[in-house]
Amino acid sequence: MRKGHYFLTSEAVSEGHPDKVCDQISDAVLDAILAKDKTARVACETFITRGLIIVGGEITTKTWVDVDQIARDVVKKIGYTDPKYGFNYSTCSVVNIIGKQSPDISQGVDVGGAGDQGFMVGYACDETKEFMPLPLQLSEKILVNLAKLRRNKTLSYIGPDSKSQVTVEYKDGKPLRVETVVLSTQHTEEILDKTGNQITEKAKKELIEKAIKPVLKNWVDKDTKYLINPTGKFVIGGPQSDSGVTGRKIIVDTYGGRCAHGGGAFSGKDPTKVDRSASYMARYIAKNIVAAGLAKEVTVHIAYAIGKAEPVGFYLDTFGTGKINDDELTKICLQVFKMTPKAIIDQFNLRRPIYLPTAAYGHFGREGFPWEKTDRTAQLKKLAKI
Numbered sequence: 001m002r003k004g005h006y007f008l009t010s011e012a013v014s015e016g017h018p019d020k021v022c023d024q025i026s027d028a029v030l031d032a033i034l035a036k037d038k039t040a041r042v043a044c045e046t047f048i049t050r051g052l053i054i055v056g057g058e059i060t061t062k063t064w065v066d067v068d069q070i071a072r073d074v075v076k077k078i079g080y081t082d083p084k085y086g087f088n089y090s091t092c093s094v095v096n097i098i099g100k101q102s103p104d105i106s107q108g109v110d111v112g113g114a115g116d117q118g119f120m121v122g123y124a125c126d127e128t129k130e131f132m133p134l135p136l137q138l139s140e141k142i143l144v145n146l147a148k149l150r151r152n153k154t155l156s157y158i159g160p161d162s163k164s165q166v167t168v169e170y171k172d173g174k175p176l177r178v179e180t181v182v183l184s185t186q187h188t189e190e191i192l193d194k195t196g197n198q199i200t201e202k203a204k205k206e207l208i209e210k211a212i213k214p215v216l217k218n219w220v221d222k223d224t225k226y227l228i229n230p231t232g233k234f235v236i237g238g239p240q241s242d243s244g245v246t247g248r249k250i251i252v253d254t255y256g257g258r259c260a261h262g263g264g265a266f267s268g269k270d271p272t273k274v275d276r277s278a279s280y281m282a283r284y285i286a287k288n289i290v291a292a293g294l295a296k297e298v299t300v301h302i303a304y305a306i307g308k309a310e311p312v313g314f315y316l317d318t319f320g321t322g323k324i325n326d327d328e329l330t331k332i333c334l335q336v337f338k339m340t341p342k343a344i345i346d347q348f349n350l351r352r353p354i355y356l357p358t359a360a361y362g363h364f365g366r367e368g369f370p371w372e373k374t375d376r377t378a379q380l381k382k383l384a385k386i
Contacts, residue, residue, distance in 0.1 A: 002173055002319075009167040009180075010135035010256025014143045015078050015360035016160025016186070016237075018244025022046035023253075023359040024078070025055065025071045026246045026268030031353030032070055034270070036063040038351040041115075044098070044268035046071075049243040051087070056097040057268060068094045074356075079150065079160040084188055086240025114304035114341050115273040116264070119313065122282025122300040123259040124290040127175055131287050132365035134175045136256030138166045138216060140361050146185060146211045154210065157203070159186030161237035168219075173296075178216055180225045183207060186237030187229075197232050204228040253363050254279070259299045267359050271350035272341055274304045278311075280371035281344045283364050285337050289316075292377035294329060294384055296321035302339055309340040324384050332383045336376055 013020055026044040033040045040061035047054040053071050075089035082088070124131040142164045150158040162185040169176045189196075191203040208226050216224075247265025251257050264275030271277040282300040289298050295318035303313035314334060318326055338347070345351060348370040358369065366372065 011165040012139035014162035019248040022244040022246040023267035027355040027359040032065040035353045037061045042270040045246045048239045054095045067096045117306045119262045119303040120278040122286040123255045124286035125297040130365035133258040135166045135168045139164045141215045157188045161186040178219045182227045277344045284371040288376040291374035292380040
């Protein structure tokens with residue numbers, strides 16, 4: 001755990017951000033296929049731009065799904081239902097260019113091996129009840145609240161595309177307060193001032209009071225800075241203003257930059273791809289360690305070789321916060337947790353349509369996902385003899 005006085009920042013993006021639209025379409029396709037074919041191999045990629053959605057990748061399955069309709073349903077649910085937001089679910093074009101998975105990869109995966117090489121990272125800390133970094137949790141919760149206010153028409157002028165960023169002040173590893181909040185959100189022209197280049201001070205205040213402060217609560221003080229749409233306005237947003245691609249928000253999806261990242265994206269991939277499933281296992285291990293009181297903070301790395309079932313490497317670091325040394329804790333984890341792709345799939349029952357909810361507002365620190373359970377704490381404590 002780092003000593004001294006410092007600041008940490010994390011950002012989050014809303015479900016209407018172009019990259020997140022793509023993640024959700026890819027995972028919706030995955031879910032639709034797994035609902036009919038549990039053994040399917042799916043690596044679905046989506047690209048979105050002005051008036052166009054392209055869905056591609058490699059899929060091997062015995063079933064058929066309506067990719068066009070799935071994509072439109074996702075976009076509709078997000079809220080791109082009105083031309084004023086620059087993108088519309090009913091008028092956009094959807095192009096399907098999906099192919100099949102390479103047989104060279106399949107021959108290794110068919111016998112239980114990993115779907116790719118690489119290392120996957122899990123993290124947990126005790127600074128929030130979710131065992132997640134505070135800056136990321138606050139950033140995500142601001143956007144969840146903003147989406148709620150958009151949908152219930154409390155803030156009727158808000159569009160689907162938004163980004164938030166929270167900077168937290170720390171001392172000796174403990175969060176003290178929120179230093180700065182940045183919120184950039186798409187909006188209609190009705191809240192622009194007379195210049196037409198800035199949103200009104202009234203709108204800024206309303207966003208602070210209704211979208212931000214109810215989330216941050218006692219973390220803010222009189223010196224907290226709020227930057228609302230810092231460029232002035234954000235009328236043109238979503239796919240009209242920026243293209244999106246599946247898998248381009250990997251830090252947002254995980255731990256907000258608090259720890260290392262293996263580089264692999266999650267969305268659109270079936271659980272034979274260890275980029276996804278082993279990252280879930282690494283989080284599960286890390287969270288159970290911290291929940292058991294064996295460390296205040298921990299990073300877990302698991303490495304694989306394509307086609308091989310057993311990990312080629314396992315590493316953890318408690319940053320000096322462990323109740324026992326890291327070598328002993330490593331040995332205990334290797335006893336408690338099975339980390340082959342098949343074991344992970346069975347542990348979390350991953351061959352089912354559970355992935356679309358993960359594709360916005362983070363894969364970790366949220367209730368309902370099986371990798372967020374803390375059901376190994378008693379076993380870890382017993383073996384650690386504490």
